[in-house]
Amino acid sequence: MSPVAEISILPTKARRATLTAAQAVAAPIDIEVLSKYVNVVQRKLTAGQYLYRAGQPFNALYLVNVGFLKTCLVAEDGREQVTGFRMRGDLVGIESIGAATHECDVVALETSGVWELPYPAILRACAQMPELQERLTWALAAEIRSDRSWKLALNSLSAEQRVAAFLLDLASRHEALGFSPRHFVLRMGRADIGSFLALKHETVTRALTRLAGQGCIDVQWREIRILDMAALDGVIHCEDKAA
Amino acid sequence: MSPVAEISILPTKARRATLTAAQAVAAPIDIEVLSKYVNVVQRKLTAGQYLYRAGQPFNALYLVNVGFLKTCLVAEDGREQVTGFRMRGDLVGIESIGAATHECDVVALETSGVWELPYPAILRACAQMPELQERLTWALAAEIRSDRSWKLALNSLSAEQRVAAFLLDLASRHEALGFSPRHFVLRMGRADIGSFLALKHETVTRALTRLAGQGCIDVQWREIRILDMAALDGVIHCEDKAA
């Protein structure tokens, strides 16, 4: 695993590569430099634990060190929506800036470690380090672009294509962290994938089964092996159907 | 219409009221104050004209003065996605911050006027006015929250409910500008609404027809009259069906 000092404060730069073309490339910010300005507290979470819940006061950002988390938006009537998954290097909580309280739950999907960055301290640090302010702003804008790219994908792709796009997204994020893009483990359940992709868990299962049947991937429980990256990409962009 | 000086630099504060509960309330920033720091250029657009197109270099933000615009994300393969609609007081282009070029098209749906705010000048102004930087950051975060709230809505509501939510959203935005929330004109076509709501234009038509049949609204071409606001809201939250 890459050393702590190399972690970018930006949400995975390469993440959107599979969805959008151009993407700003930013130099990583050293967390050790940041810790000279901000009192960085480490927090550890076990699977199922909440980093924070909707309604709790917003007073810190979090930078994921290790592990895997999901962010969930919950409506008053109980409807639930997974809005994203966060892994090493991702910033958590930036969407709550300017709000008094958090709007979503953040749950660890496996044992995870995050750095807690008190927001008032971050604000002070931003005043001293214009680059930090800039990176934070960039991270917010990139988050908007990412969300919109996914919206385009979800609204125009079939269930199978969405799942393929999801796997490719995960693959590129793993690769950006120095892991193999062709072999990884899904830390979330089918239902969570479905919520994020606007599908039911049975449909996710069906899509995975079909993709495996086409020889694109190999699925063993939550363990994914991408056998044919190009074919998987082709599922999204080509109309194999009678087009 | 309210004087120029009262325009908020934040995207309509009340916009998300129909979707999310808590929302930061910000004091408006005076565009006249801003014009002392930034060389504000006025731009006029007629219906169908582009404010900017995907691929063009990003070098300015825009604040809508009058009119109505849509933002469209276009994939390489031609798939198109309306990501939002912008009206008086809304900021346009903030999602491109940190990127070299814009990712989406912005099209005027009627004769519109915007203030062009050159980004380098905005950056300099932010250095002098911390509140401006703060408001910009808040606007970005609020945009993320808005997008996610819509994602929750689109993924959990039926076609009819989505259209109802869309109308209520427009109503509250009109109200925030001092217009009647119960009587307004849709500046966009059914296809644009459909794209935004992840529906086809025929489905939008059907939903409007059914809502009108229930007595919630009156539809005359693009002219909408909300007859029963509570009933319209009930369509979203209640299960009229056999639940």
Place this chain on the structure above:
DNA sequence: ACAACATGTAACAGTGTGTAACAGCCGAGC
């Protein structure tokens, strides 16, 4: 062993889609 949970499979139903035809509006052109 048992309950609780996640996943896989299958049959069926339903919502929204795709196609098509038609009506109304508008601008271009004669």
Place this chain on the structure above:
DNA sequence: GCTCGGCTGTTACACACTGTTACATGTTGT
């Protein structure tokens, strides 16, 4: 003036995909 063609919106109908329901299997924790 007039018609024509294009665009938008409406409605109808058959179909496909996904959602729903149900059940079987496998895993985990008590």
